[in-house]
Amino acid sequence: MTAGAAVLQWLGRTIAIVLLVMAGSTVLVRFAPGYLSDAREMDARYADAAHAELSQEAARSRSLPHMLSAEISGWARGDAGISREYGVPVSALILPRLAVTGGLLLRSILLAWTLALSASLLTTAGRNPSPFWQTPATLLLAIPTAAMATLCLLANSGGPVLVMALLLAARDFKFLHRALRTAWLDPHVLQARAQGLRARQVLRAHVLPAIAPQLAALASLSIMTALSAIVPVEVIFDVPGLGQLAWNAALNRDLPVLLAVTMIMALAVVIGGMTPDRPPEWKSV
Amino acid sequence: MRNSIRLCAFALAILAAAPAKTCLAQAAPRMPGELAWTIGYDPKTFDPAIVDDQESEQVRYLTAGVLLRFNRLTQKVEPELAETWSVSANGRTLTFRLRLGLQFSDGSSLTARDAAWSIRRVLLPSTHAPVAEEFVSPGEVTVETPDARTVIVHLPKRVVGIGKVFDEIAIEPAGRPSQGRITSGPFFVSDYHRSLYVRLRRNPHFYARDAAGVELPYASGVRLDVLENPEQEIRLFLRGAYDVIDDLPPDYFELLRRKDPSTVRDLGPSLNTEQMWFNQAPDAPIPAWEKAWFRNRAFRIAVSQAVHRADLARIAYEGHATPAYSFISPANSIWYNRSLSAPHTDVAAAKAELAAAGFHLSGSVLEDAAGHTVKFSILTNAGNAARLKMATLIQQDLAALGMQVTVVTMDFPALVERLMHTQDYEACLLGLENVDPDPNTMMNIWLSSSPNHQWDPSEKEPATAWEAEIDRLMNEQAGALMSSERKQAVDRVQQIVADQQPFIYLVYPNVLVAVSPRLQGVQPAVLEPALTWNVEDLRLREAR
Numbered sequence: 001m002t003a004g005a006a007v008l009q010w011l012g013r014t015i016a017i018v019l020l021v022m023a024g025s026t027v028l029v030r031f032a033p034g035y036l037s038d039a040r041e042m043d044a045r046y047a048d049a050a051h052a053e054l055s056q057e058a059a060r061s062r063s064l065p066h067m068l069s070a071e072i073s074g075w076a077r078g079d080a081g082i083s084r085e086y087g088v089p090v091s092a093l094i095l096p097r098l099a100v101t102g103g104l105l106l107r108s109i110l111l112a113w114t115l116a117l118s119a120s121l122l123t124t125a126g127r128n129p130s131p132f133w134q135t136p137a138t139l140l141l142a143i144p145t146a147a148m149a150t151l152c153l154l155a156n157s158g159g160p161v162l163v164m165a166l167l168l169a170a171r172d173f174k175f176l177h178r179a180l181r182t183a184w185l186d187p188h189v190l191q192a193r194a195q196g197l198r199a200r201q202v203l204r205a206h207v208l209p210a211i212a213p214q215l216a217a218l219a220s221l222s223i224m225t226a227l228s229a230i231v232p233v234e235v236i237f238d239v240p241g242l243g244q245l246a247w248n249a250a251l252n253r254d255l256p257v258l259l260a261v262t263m264i265m266a267l268a269v270v271i272g273g274m275t276p277d278r279p280p281e282w283k284s285v
Numbered sequence: 286m287r288n289s290i291r292l293c294a295f296a297l298a299i300l301a302a303a304p305a306k307t308c309l310a311q312a313a314p315r316m317p318g319e320l321a322w323t324i325g326y327d328p329k330t331f332d333p334a335i336v337d338d339q340e341s342e343q344v345r346y347l348t349a350g351v352l353l354r355f356n357r358l359t360q361k362v363e364p365e366l367a368e369t370w371s372v373s374a375n376g377r378t379l380t381f382r383l384r385l386g387l388q389f390s391d392g393s394s395l396t397a398r399d400a401a402w403s404i405r406r407v408l409l410p411s412t413h414a415p416v417a418e419e420f421v422s423p424g425e426v427t428v429e430t431p432d433a434r435t436v437i438v439h440l441p442k443r444v445v446g447i448g449k450v451f452d453e454i455a456i457e458p459a460g461r462p463s464q465g466r467i468t469s470g471p472f473f474v475s476d477y478h479r480s481l482y483v484r485l486r487r488n489p490h491f492y493a494r495d496a497a498g499v500e501l502p503y504a505s506g507v508r509l510d511v512l513e514n515p516e517q518e519i520r521l522f523l524r525g526a527y528d529v530i531d532d533l534p535p536d537y538f539e540l541l542r543r544k545d546p547s548t549v550r551d552l553g554p555s556l557n558t559e560q561m562w563f564n565q566a567p568d569a570p571i572p573a574w575e576k577a578w579f580r581n582r583a584f585r586i587a588v589s590q591a592v593h594r595a596d597l598a599r600i601a602y603e604g605h606a607t608p609a610y611s612f613i614s615p616a617n618s619i620w621y622n623r624s625l626s627a628p629h630t631d632v633a634a635a636k637a638e639l640a641a642a643g644f645h646l647s648g649s650v651l652e653d654a655a656g657h658t659v660k661f662s663i664l665t666n667a668g669n670a671a672r673l674k675m676a677t678l679i680q681q682d683l684a685a686l687g688m689q690v691t692v693v694t695m696d697f698p699a700l701v702e703r704l705m706h707t708q709d710y711e712a713c714l715l716g717l718e719n720v721d722p723d724p725n726t727m728m729n730i731w732l733s734s735s736p737n738h739q740w741d742p743s744e745k746e747p748a749t750a751w752e753a754e755i756d757r758l759m760n761e762q763a764g765a766l767m768s769s770e771r772k773q774a775v776d777r778v779q780q781i782v783a784d785q786q787p788f789i790y791l792v793y794p795n796v797l798v799a800v801s802p803r804l805q806g807v808q809p810a811v812l813e814p815a816l817t818w819n820v821e822d823l824r825l826r827e828a829r
Contacts, residue, residue, distance in 0.1 A: 033699035
């Protein structure tokens with residue numbers, strides 16, 4: 001297959017995924033209980049305004065195909081619509097939050113990798129995997145993200161970066177340790193070490209090149225893991241990012257916002273997945 | 286491996302630094318003399334005329350100059366931008382005389398023309414101002430300005446409590462609505478970062494001065510941080526990032542009390558009520574026999590008698606609530622019916638009431654005369670710990686009568702859909718927030734034709750004689766000239782509600798607040814905004 005065909009195939013697949021995400025989100029939100037209701041209906045002061053907005057929404061969402069085509073044509077024109085909850089263009093809500101979430105993800109992943117890599121290098125050098133590192137990693141993997149975030153909040157210590165980083169580091173450490181140890185015990189590496197090559201040189205010249213494809217695959221896995229944790233972490237720590245926006249949009253049945261956020265997430269996953277094939281032992285993850 | 290050890294040490298250093306930084310990420314830097322507290326979500330608008338959510342209302346309260354202000358402490362209407370005001374004998378003409386030398390925050394003069402323009406603007410149908418409804422027939426209201434300081438408002442008919450309506454009408458520069466950027470109130474909107482904060486700056490041209498002649502407000506500004514998580518709010522409050530917390534849930538009140546008892550205050554019962562009711566709508570998609578139970582007065586009375594309200598207050602609200610028997614709280618001293626006779630907790634009487642109505646026990650299970658097991662679900666909203674605890678306690682109380690109750694929680698939109706649209710529920714437990722002590726504001730609950738007449742919304746005509754009587758009495762009090770006549774009518778409505786129990790009132794949650802020891806000038810009130818209603822008098826100890 002030529003490079004052009006491969007790019008076309010990737011583009012086609014991406015567009016298909018995005019369209020599926022749009023359709024899925026629209027159907028789920030439109031038929032979620034409470035789509036055509038508003039808490040303000042219960043308040044005499046605001047009930048009239050709420051009823052007027054609901055009537056408009058009811059007219060707009062009467063037919064699902066019409067709703068979908070309106071959303072798709074809006075997006076095709078570069079118009080993500082108006083938020084039902086806030087009454088402002090969705091782009092005005094998304095853009096500042098994109099930077100917040102992007103920054104949080106980046107810092108978390110960097111910290112997680114630094115931690116995981118450091119721990120893996122330390123344990124790889126030993127004779128056996130150290131329970132000192134293995135046990136905390138296993139424990140961290142067992143604790144749900146939301147519980148870890150709440151614990152940090154109650155203990156008045158730690159923040160979103162720490163929670164995300166610990167979650168990612170625990171997972172990354174398991175894989176990195178395994179990959180490094182396998183490479184470290186390869187016959188040619190053992191030979192190099194026996195000949196007196198320094199650890200730094202062994203790592204740079206033999207170990208890291210050998211595990212580079214696994215590292216790339218692990219990077220994409222880190223992005224996906226981080227995306228799955230972003231909603232609870234942002235909600236619990238009140239981080240004004242995309243995760244918090246998605247949560248509020250879901251609670252308020254704010255379809256235009258939810259569509260935009262899910263599409264961004266889908267694109268991030270698709271782009272994150274543009275890495276070399278994962279090794280067979282990671283495919284179950 | 287030495288390098289990797291160094292790397293590890295470096296990582297651990299970052300690890301230690303990261304939490305400290307991220308914990309403080311939410312709080313924007315505070316300016317000297319600036320007050321700070323939180324709002325739960327972004328205000329939907331800064332246009333004071335079209336405010337239709339609580340947080341926008343808060344911004345309007347802090348920024349809007351109004352002709353009259355409803356004093357939250359004394360519960361009386363007081364002149365604000367108007368120096369004097371009067372109502373004609375027939376209640377249809379209001380005359381306001383403005384203070385001399387009024388200015389907007391940009392230094393331009395504020396005259397009767399601006400006041401008239403602002404009033405006309407909220408009355409225009411195209412503005413969609415919620416406050417217009419309170420004029421009853423807004424299209425027929427006329428406003429005139431005989432001179433630069435006088436505004437006369439002509440109403441087509443008398444409106445009860447009209448003074449308070451002007452507490453919600455911001456006076457803006459004529460023809461220059463500014464989204465709160467140019468105001469005649471104590472502050473104006475200077476900066477807004479969506480999802481982060483709204484910053485208000487002191488209006489240097491605000492008319493008010495203290496007794497010593499010092500210009501008000503004292504504070505240089507107010508920063509309203511958008512923060513949803515109460516735990517985060519408490520954490521930042523304890524660090525001094527916020528000066529007040531309004532409306533604390535009881536569990537968080539206790540948490541804060543344990544950490545710093547000097548900061549929290551229980552102001553006693555609020556105007557709000559927590560109640561449960563049964564679905565009596567004839568079209569509700571529930572079995573006919575259930576509708577028959579719910580329409581049966583004896584059934585409702587028995588349920589009311591089985592509920593241990595003192596336990597609800599003690600357990601669900603950790604002692605920060607007061608048992609409730611009426612829709613008017615004892616905090617509303619003017620309208621509360623002190624001689625009310627309502628069914629109190631009496632399980633034996635409840636059993637007798639049910640037996641007389643044809644219910645009987647089959648083993649430990651209650652059945653109706655036709656042999657249907659009495660079981661139903663109580664719907665409430667998810668995320669409200671006190672409500673969920675109350676529902677569980679009620680489930681236990683009703684088990685003593687042989688009723689099988691399940692508790693169902695749902696998120697608010699789904700719950701509203703069931704209550705307002707599909708009527709697909711059996712019983713519901715919710716609260717009602719009363720922002721105004723005047724019972725006239727509860728017309729939408731009590732008139733049988735109202736969509737908010739929860740147990741049977743939008744009745745074409747009153748379904749029962751007692752509902753017809755409530756309709757008549759509520760309309761009567763709305764048109765009565767004498768306050769004693771109004772009080773008599775409202776007392777009677779309270780008694781009918783106690784006798785019929787369409788709403789089974791449970792508790793009045795107490796007003797729970799937290800105030801920073803640094804903040805001076807606070808005079809807590811039961812009405813909202815409980816701590817900041819006199820914002821112009823608030824200041825931090827260091828400032829000025």
